[in-house]
Amino acid sequence: MKHPLQEMIDRRRAGEICGIPSYCTANELALEAALIRAKQLGKPVLIEATANQVNQFGGYTGMLPADFYKLVLDLAGKIGVPERQLILAGDHLGPLTWQNEPEAEAMEKAETLVYQFVRAGFTKIHLDTSMKLADDPEGPLATEVVARRGIRLYRACMEAYAALKAERPDAPRPVFVIGSEVPIPGGAQEEEDSLAVTKPEAFRDTVDTYKRCFAEAGLADGWRDVIAIVVQPGVEFGDDQVFLYNRENARALSAALKDTPEIVFEGHSSDYQTAECLRQMVEDGIAILKVGPALTYGLREALFALSDMEAELVPPEARAWFPEVLERVMLEQPGNWQKHYHGDYRATRLARRYSFSDRARYYINLPEVQVAIDKLFGNLEKYDIPMNMLHQYMPRQFDAIRAGEIEKTPRALALYGIMLFMQDYEYATR
Numbered sequence: 001m002k003h004p005l006q007e008m009i010d011r012r013r014a015g016e017i018c019g020i021p022s023y024c025t026a027n028e029l030a031l032e033a034a035l036i037r038a039k040q041l042g043k044p045v046l047i048e049a050t051a052n053q054v055n056q057f058g059g060y061t062g063m064l065p066a067d068f069y070k071l072v073l074d075l076a077g078k079i080g081v082p083e084r085q086l087i088l089a090g091d092h093l094g095p096l097t098w099q100n101e102p103e104a105e106a107m108e109k110a111e112t113l114v115y116q117f118v119r120a121g122f123t124k125i126h127l128d129t130s131m132k133l134a135d136d137p138e139g140p141l142a143t144e145v146v147a148r149r150g151i152r153l154y155r156a157c158m159e160a161y162a163a164l165k166a167e168r169p170d171a172p173r174p175v176f177v178i179g180s181e182v183p184i185p186g187g188a189q190e191e192e193d194s195l196a197v198t199k200p201e202a203f204r205d206t207v208d209t210y211k212r213c214f215a216e217a218g219l220a221d222g223w224r225d226v227i228a229i230v231v232q233p234g235v236e237f238g239d240d241q242v243f244l245y246n247r248e249n250a251r252a253l254s255a256a257l258k259d260t261p262e263i264v265f266e267g268h269s270s271d272y273q274t275a276e277c278l279r280q281m282v283e284d285g286i287a288i289l290k291v292g293p294a295l296t297y298g299l300r301e302a303l304f305a306l307s308d309m310e311a312e313l314v315p316p317e318a319r320a321w322f323p324e325v326l327e328r329v330m331l332e333q334p335g336n337w338q339k340h341y342h343g344d345y346r347a348t349r350l351a352r353r354y355s356f357s358d359r360a361r362y363y364i365n366l367p368e369v370q371v372a373i374d375k376l377f378g379n380l381e382k383y384d385i386p387m388n389m390l391h392q393y394m395p396r397q398f399d400a401i402r403a404g405e406i407e408k409t410p411r412a413l414a415l416y417g418i419m420l421f422m423q424d425y426e427y428a429t430r
Contacts, residue, residue: 115160
C-alpha cells in the first residue's frame with residue numbers, strides 16, 4: 001500500500017495541483033487545532049517533530065519519539081481522528097543537535113535518533129546531514145559527504161522499520177525527504193537583505209549524488225523511498241521581516257523539477273506567507289509546506305487578546321496576568337531567546353512579545369505559563385465576553401462565531417487564532 005504522500009505525488013503527476021501543509025509543533029493547543037481541522041476536513045494531517053524538540057535525550061520538550069507519537073495519538077483519539085489519518089514525521093533528523101562533536105560520535109547519536117523515530121511509527125523522515133561536524137575540514141561540505149551520511153541514516157531507519165513490521169505487519173513503509181540546502185530550523189537569526197534561491201544545478205547534483213550513493217551502498221531501491229528534496233525557493237522570516245515568495249526568482253528551479261516527477265520540493269520557513277504566495281509555491285512544485293512558529297505566534301496573539309479582554313472584565317486580584325507571567329519566565333530563563341534577540345531592553349522586550357520567530361514558543365508549555373493560560377481560560381468562562389468587546393479585540397473570531405464556525409469559549413477563541421494561519425495552507429494545498 002502506498003504512503004499518502006506518494007499518493008499525493010501520483011495525483012500531481014496526473015495533472016492535479018495539490019499539496020499538504022506540514023505542521024511542525026510540539027505545542028498541545030497547536031496540535032489540537034491541527035487535529036480539529038483534520039476531523040472537519042476529513043483529510044490526512046501531517047505533524048512533525050524536530051530533533052531539537054524530541055530526541056533520545058528528550059529534547060527541549062522532554063519527550064522521546066515514542067512519547068510524542070503517543071501524545072498525538074491520544075489527542076487524536078479524544079477529538080475523533082483515526083490513526084490512519086495521521087502522518088507523523090521527524091524533521092531535521094541527523095547530527096544537528098551534536099554538530100559540535102566529531103563525526104563518529106555525532107553520527108552514532110544520529111543513527112539512534114532516526115531509529116527511535118521510525119521504531120515509534122513515524123513514517124515521514126527528513127534526513128538532514130547538511131551541517132558540518134567538529135572534525136570536518138574547512139570549506140563547504142561536499143554533496144557526496146551529505147549523501148553518504150544521509151544514506152547511513154536511511155539504513156538505520158530501514159532496520160527500525162523491519163523491527164516495527166515484525167510487531168505490526170501493517171505498519172506503513174516510511175518515506176524520506178533529503179536535501180543539502182536546508183534553512184535553519186525556526187527562521188532566520190539575523191537581518192537579511194536578500195535570499196539566494198537554490199540553483200537548478202545544485203538540485204540536480206543532490207539528485208544525481210544520492211542516486212549514485214544509494215547504488216554504491218547496495219541500496220539501489222532506496223531512491224524509490226525518497227519523496228521530496230528540501231530547497232530554498234526564496235522564502236524566509238526573521239524578527240520583523242518576511243520574504244514573500246517571488247515565483248519569477250524560482251522559475252528555473254521549478255522547471256528543473258520536471259526531470260524528476262517522482263519527487264516534489266519541500267519548502268521550509270514558509271511561515272507568514274500570504275495565501276496566494278503559498279498557492280503559487282504549490283503550483284510550482286513546492287508541495288510540502290512546512291510551518292511552525294506561525295502556529296504558536298497565532299496562539300500567543302490570541303492569548304494576548306484574551307488577556308486584554310480579561311483586564312476589562314476581571315478584577316486585578318483575580319486576573320491570570322498571562323503576558324506578565326510569560327515575560328517573567330522568559331527573563332528568568334533566557335537561554336532560548338538571548339542569542340536571537342538583539343538590542344537594548346526595549347528592543348528585546350518587543351521581540352520577546354511580538355517576534356515572528358516566536359521564541360516564546362519554548363516557554364508556553366512550561367508549567368507556570370500553563371497555569372496562567374488555564375486561569376485565563378477559567379476567568380473568561382466565568383466572566384462572559386460581550387460580543388461588542390470581542391469585535392474590538394478578536395474581529396475574525398467574532399465573524400467565525402456569527403457564522404456558526406466556533407463556539408464562544410476562550411479555548412475555542414485561542415484555537416481559532418492558530419487555525420487562521422492553517423486556513424491559508426488549506427487554501428494553498430486543496
